[in-house]
Amino acid sequence: MQSLLEAAENAGAGLPPVEKWNPEHCGVMDLVIRRDGSWWHEGKRITRDRLVKLFARILRKDDDGIHYLVTPVEKQAVTVESAPFVAVRVDATERDGVPVVIFTTNLGDVTEAGPDRPIRVEIDPETGEPEPYVLVRGKLEALIARPVFYELANMTEERDGQLGVASNGEFFALGPSA
Known part of the structure; x- marks a missing residue:
């Protein structure tokens, strides 16, 4: 496998x-x-x-x-409506000692966050809720499902007043620290 x-x-x-x-x-x-x-x-x-x-x-x-x-x-x-895919799973691993965050979509696509596949978070102007996305391929993104975002939040570290995750040498801010 x-x-x-x-x-x-x-x-x-x-x-x-x-x-x-x-x-x-x-x-x-x-x-x-x-x-x-x-x-x-x-x-x-x-x-x-x-x-x-x-x-x-x-x-x-x-x-x-x-x-x-x-x-x-x-x-x-x-x-x-939002993104063509939904990230339904997140996994954290390492490659040569470097953290790697890997997402799996509802259609089985697997993508690892990094310089070419960033994670971004928009804030809904009406609700103030975060809308997190990860690039899957081309310009196609996956909306990160709420339970997956919670898992991702459990992986965060703080840098320069921002909570985020590191993957493939990049730091992706998910939101401000307290």
Whole structure:
């Protein structure tokens, strides 16, 4: 069985090169990826995991901030309420004595936080609640589920008045210390 570190190192292997495809925009698809990670087409939940995973393989977010399903010949905009993935697991390990934080998404993607895959936290202006995200691939992020964020909070250390976690030589602030 593949270790989490190996899975994170091989993340993206076998995925189509959607970042290199530049078809013309063909319209908007009635597809919504909800905040809870569920995928809905024409108002009905897609319950076949294999179909969701297939769509996720050809999903990308462009510089315009819009998410698209992309093939070599088509590009359809889709609606994403928060992030297309949800981080449902976090693990802390080390590589050569350096801390590594690894996330697993609801669709089985594995990503390790670091310089190329940052953790960021937005604060909801209405509720004041943190909305933490981690970059998974390309410009696609995962919303870090609340229980996972609590686990991450248990891994924090304080630096310069900020609580955060270190991973792959980077420090990611999660919020101010008291």
